[in-house]
Amino acid sequence: MSVQVYGCNHxxxxxxxxxxxxxxxxDVFGLEKLDDGEGDAFFKLGEHQFLAMFERKGMATVEGEHHFGIMVxxxxxxxxxxxxxxxxxxxxLIDGFRCDFRDPWGNRIQVVDLHDESLIWLLPYREVQKAGVKFSA
Structure with a gap:
């Protein structure tokens, strides 16, 4: 039996x-907060994923190529x-990208949209229909 990955949970x-x-x-993304606690918060990211934030006071900003993408x-x-x-x-904004940036704590975020056909397969078909996305021939 091989492992089957269904997507990214968070x-x-x-x-x-x-x-x-x-x-x-x-403010920036209009994310819906699912839960929070002492020093943490969790936001809905799309249909089946979430963003978890953990406070680390006094953290140094670390820059690298690690990032995650948000689809609008x-x-x-x-x-x-x-x-x-x-x-x-x-x-x-980070040069060479449509909308890559570092948040105030150094986390790199890449913002893409539904018209990037290489990403559209990630969404359930009903979400594509609801968004009214059309691709040119």
Whole structure:
């Protein structure tokens, strides 16, 4: 019997201030908070995944190539995220990508949209229909 992977259940990140991180991710992405506790918070990410945040006070910002991706509906939503990141939060976008950035704690996030046909297979078909995604021939 071989192992069958069905997807990614969750992504966990560390942040220096859980209250500021909750406010940041709620504001930028409109994420629905599922639960929280002392020094942690959990957000719904799509149909079957979640984002876990754990506070680590005094953490040093570590930069590397590790990252995770968040999929939004379309280019207009990517533009909205870019605008909020740069204008409201003063964050820089990473050159060479549509919407890669580091959050205030150094976590690298890549924002893509449903029109990237290499990613569309990740969604249940009903979600693709509900979003009204159309691909050119």
């Amino acid at each position: 992504v966990a990140i560390e942040v220096g201030d859980i209250d500021k991180a909750v406010a940041f991710y709620t 509906r379309d280019d207009a939503q990517i533009a909205e995220v870019r605008e909020k990141l740069t204008k409201k939060y003063g964050l820089s």
